[in-house]
Amino acid sequence: MSRRTPLIAGNWKKNMGHEETAGLIRAIAENIAGLDDVDVLVAPPFTSLTRAKKEIGDSRILLGAQNMHWEKSGAYTGEISAAMLLDVGCTHVILGHSERRILFKETSEMVDLKANAAVEAGLNPIVCIGETLEEREQGKTFEVVRDQLEKSLNNFRIKKTLPLSVTIAYEPVWAIGTGKTATPAQAQEVHEAIRQWIEDNFDKDVSIKLRILYGGSVKPENAKDLMEMPDIDGALVGGASLKAELFLPIITFGEPR
Numbered sequence: 001m002s003r004r005t006p007l008i009a010g011n012w013k014k015n016m017g018h019e020e021t022a023g024l025i026r027a028i029a030e031n032i033a034g035l036d037d038v039d040v041l042v043a044p045p046f047t048s049l050t051r052a053k054k055e056i057g058d059s060r061i062l063l064g065a066q067n068m069h070w071e072k073s074g075a076y077t078g079e080i081s082a083a084m085l086l087d088v089g090c091t092h093v094i095l096g097h098s099e100r101r102i103l104f105k106e107t108s109e110m111v112d113l114k115a116n117a118a119v120e121a122g123l124n125p126i127v128c129i130g131e132t133l134e135e136r137e138q139g140k141t142f143e144v145v146r147d148q149l150e151k152s153l154n155n156f157r158i159k160k161t162l163p164l165s166v167t168i169a170y171e172p173v174w175a176i177g178t179g180k181t182a183t184p185a186q187a188q189e190v191h192e193a194i195r196q197w198i199e200d201n202f203d204k205d206v207s208i209k210l211r212i213l214y215g216g217s218v219k220p221e222n223a224k225d226l227m228e229m230p231d232i233d234g235a236l237v238g239g240a241s242l243k244a245e246l247f248l249p250i251i252t253f254g255e256p257r
Contacts, residue, residue, distance in 0.1 A: 004211050006227065007167065007234035008251045009041040009126065010241025011066060011094060011215075012048075021048040022055045027244035029059035032251060036060070039234075040251055042241070043094055046080060053089035064092035064126070067100060070113035082121035093118050094236070096128040096152055098173045108151030115166065116155035124165040126236065127152055128215065129194075133174035142193055145170070149197055162202045167211045168194060169236040175216030177238060184225045184232075187214045191231035220249035227253045 016024065021044050032040055043064040044052045053063055069079035085093055095118065096111035111127060118125040129148040131141045149168075156162045170190050175181050182190075191212050199207035214226055215236030226232055240246040 004209065004233045005037070005039055006253075007039040007041060007211055007213060008247075009043065009064065009092075009094075009169075009213065009234065009236050010247055011043045011097070011236055011238050012045065012242060013066070013099070013238060014045060015242055016044055016048055018048055018051045021051050024242070024244060025052055025055040025059075025061065028247065028251075029056065029061055031244070031248050032060060035251070038251060041092055043092070049085075049088045049090065056089075062092055063090050064094060065090050066094050066097070068093050068095070068114060068118065068123075070110075070117040072117075082118050082123050085123060086121060090123065092124045092126060092167075094126045094128065094169075096148075098128060098130055098171055098176060101128075102173070108148050109154070111152040112154045115152065119163055119165060124167065126167045126169050126213070128169045128171050128236070130171040130173050130176075130216070136172065136174060141172075141190065145190060145194065146197060149194065150201075153201075157201055160202070162198065162206050162210065164206065164209055167213060168198075169213040169215050170194060171215035171236060177217065179217055181217040181219075181222055182214070184222075184229050187216075187226060188229035188231055191229065195231050218250060220246060223250045224253045 041062040041064050043066050065085045068082055068085055069076050072081055095114045100106045115125045115127050129145055131144040135144050172182050194212055195207045211233040213234045213236045214232050218235040218237045219240050237250055
């Protein structure tokens, strides 16, 4: 296990109303009481954030949002600012998820603006990157990952500093919601390359301390093997985070409590 505290984050996507949110958070909170060697985060839809915060109470669960806009305010119908997320109790925000990039045409340049705005406001961004199946089959995985890193973290590169409040999530697009998962070795290979990129573009101390998550059909059956990899510091979990009986074993890396 790495010296970095693992983070298991549940991305609920467009799921879970108020009552479902309350029930799931209560189940998670009850079962992670006393578990202090892993950070746990949930990212409900915007409409459930306030209810989620209420149910989290004084438990160790962190609250994240699934997206935000980079501007502080203004004529941006349908968008949410960092200040609004902080106001409802969020500490984290997921940015650049492949579904945002593909379905809503978000570019790495937009992700860069969001990540910079999040950090400036005091939010912890989880910046997502990853290649498609076609790009992997063409042998472009590392080229794509490097390009997304350079453009999605450009403001930090200009400043020559990458705050440790930033988390990177490697999510191969071909493994999201498909049931397919990168093997632990495949995931580790990319995570190692990401950590090396951080060292090359910032410094070794940051590369050692910054958390890099894996996302892509993470489930109880593969959590332990993934988390044994030296450069994998947790998971960004989609479908399996919607059911306590699936999410809780991932939090404990497949081991019973």
